[in-house]
Amino acid sequence: MYKQYCYSCKLPVCAKCKNHRQHAILNIKTEYKTNREQHRDILHKIRSEALYSNRFLLADIKTDFKTCQTEIFNHxxxxxxxxxxxxxxxxxxxxxxxxxxxxxxxxxxxxxxxxxxxxxxxxxxxxxxxxxxxxxxxxxxxxxxxxxxxxxxxxxxxxxxxxxxxxxxxxxxxxxxxxKIQITEKGKRQARNECPLELLSTPELLKTFRLKTFGCVTNMSCLNSDQSWISVKQNYFTLLSLTNTEVETLHHMTCKTDYSTIVLYGTHTVNNEGELIYINTDNDIYKLSPENSTKSTLIIETYAWEPLCVYSSPVNGNLLVGMFNYDKKTSKVNRYDNTVQHIQTIEHDNKDQQLYKIPRYITENRNGDVIVSDLNQVVVINHRGIHRFSYTGRVSGDRLDPCGICTDALSHILVCDYITRTIQMIDKDGHFLSHILTREQGIERPLSLSYDKKTHLLWVGSWNNNTVCVYRYINIIGRETGTCN
The missing domain is CATH 1.10.287 (Helix Hairpins)
Structure with a gap:
């Protein structure tokens, strides 16, 4: 059995081989894991995007071929x-x-x-x-x-x-x-932007795994189909680690420290390049390269304003930061462009009233709306900073204690409610749709959410049991419900 790997020849070798003594010899298991990680994203993209899109492209081509025959005959x-x-x-x-x-x-x-x-x-x-x-x-x-x-x-x-x-x-x-005889030039054929998606009648639990670190799963940022940055809070400090579904810790660090054991925040996010953006223990915002080797400072904490939550927009790459001023007891959301230049401040509504109390989690919808999980409400403003609505519960008089929040490919807003211990789904205009996950689906105290836009899977973190569950509640039309790879 081969136990070593020649890096120069790219071949497995045995321990007694003399032809490769002058070459770099590596452990074959270590090299296998390294190569598997390097090709994981490529394989996932082929499986979830290329192969799937090609099926619909082929169907469209067949339809267009029949249509073209008729049109050519008419012409x-x-x-x-x-x-x-x-x-x-x-x-x-x-x-x-x-x-x-x-x-x-x-x-x-x-x-x-x-x-x-x-x-x-x-x-x-x-x-x-x-x-x-x-x-x-x-x-x-x-x-x-x-x-x-x-x-x-x-x-x-x-x-x-x-x-x-x-x-x-x-x-x-x-x-x-x-x-009157016209020839129209055709462009390159591409898959339609509108994904043929539908809601499942009952969400399907694909996988459940327990983290090695015990505590509250306060925030998650999906990196790919089976890897996610997960923060676990233990008393007054938060441990941030890159973890896969096999519960292997690929990288870890300590992020934002909070002296409250009750109030929790979305302290990290992942941008389109796969870089981790997080709030460090010194309340500055850092960026970590995909290889987890290079760290750089993005935003240094401004005077009196402390960053509480961050989110990187997948549409334009803008960075949204929820901040709190402990001296004035006021909150705001700042928007930064790709060069980390401040371009917008969202603080007041059209009546010059404070929009936010304490912004816990922040996300963005497909229509450009900025959605903030605030104390006792979910605040939604449009891309120009104009207040659209505040969601305080399914009916008037309900109490809401929102925690983790995310949006999906159908522009739904999903929010964890600590009071009812459910995940509520509302539409982009603030109308309650359903309790998408309850205790019947195996959720005790949902605390944090992360939606993987490639696989349409929902990652759910829980309170005080270091458990992460992966659900499928959106299905791609024409494809049977699969399993978590």
Whole structure:
């Protein structure tokens, strides 16, 4: 059995092999795990995106092929009709040209004969009256009133025949006929943006695993189908670790420390590049590279304002930060662009009233709405910072204690309610839809949420039992419900 791996030759080798002694020798299990992690994202993308999208693309291509056959036949019929009409028109014009050319030839011959007769008459008049001075006046009168009009009439007939030939067929008419046959350039075929998704009648529990660190699972940020950054709070400090569904800790650190054991926050997020963005123990915001090797500072805590929660927008890469001022007892949400330049502050509503009490968790919906899990309410504002609504429960008078919050591909808002110990689903306009997860689905005290937009799986963290559950409540139409890979 091979227990070693030659890095230079890219081959497994045994311990007694002498050909690779001068090469870099690695442990084969370690190298296998490293290569598996490197190719995990590629395999997941192929399985969840490429293979799935190709099925729908193939169906669309078959439909388009049938449609194109019909359209091509219709275009061929139209072209044949137009060509036949154009041919008939050209034949008619050519026939008219021949007739008019014959008429022109006839008129020319007729004009020549007439000219000959006129000349003969002139010669006759000239011969008869050239000897008489008095008769010369009659000669000029004859030339003016008889000869000249006859010549003009002959020329006018010839000119009209030529003009009628050019008026019969015009370039604009031909262009108008041919321009009705249009060819539209087609772009590269892509899968539709609208995913064919539907809600399951009952959410399906795919996997449950217990973390090695005991405490409250306060926040989760999915990295891929089976890896997530998970923060677990123990008394006054929070341990942040990159964990897979096999409960293997791939990386860990200590993040934001809070001296309250009750109030919990969404202290980290993952951006489109797979980088972890988190609030450190010094209340500065840091970014960790996908290889977990390089750490850089994004935002240094501003005076008197302490960051409580962060979220990276998958749409434009903006960073949303919920902040609290302990001196003034006020809260706000700041928006930063890709270069970490401050571009927006969301603090008051249209009546200049404070929007937030203490922003715990923050997320963004597909329509650009910024959604904050606040004390006793869920506050929703649009991308311009205008307050849309505040959700305080399914009916008027209900109490709500929102914790973890997220949105899905159908623009639903999911929020953990600590009072009812359920996960409530509301639509993008704040209307209650259902209790999507309750104790009947195996949830005791849901505390944190993370929605994987690639697999449409919902990760749920619990209070005081270091348990994470993975559910499927959205199904892709045309694909049977699968299992957590």
């Amino acid at each position: 061929q019929l139209k072209i044949s009709t137009k060509a036949e009409g154009l041919k008939n028109r050209i034949d008619t014009v050519m026939c008219d040209v021949k007739v008019r050319m014959r008429y022109k030839s006839f008129m020319i011959n007729h004009g020549l004969q007439q000219r000959k007769r006129i000349l003969a008459s002139i010669e006759k008049y000239e011969y008869r009256y050239e000897q008489s001075a008095n008769r010369a006046v009659k000669l000029l009168f004859f030339i003016k009133n008889i000869f000249v009009p006859k010549i003009k009439e002959a020329l006018h007939i010839t000119q009209n025949a030529l003009l009628s030939l050019t008026d019969e067929i015009r370039k604009d008419d031909v262009i108008e006929i041919l321009s």
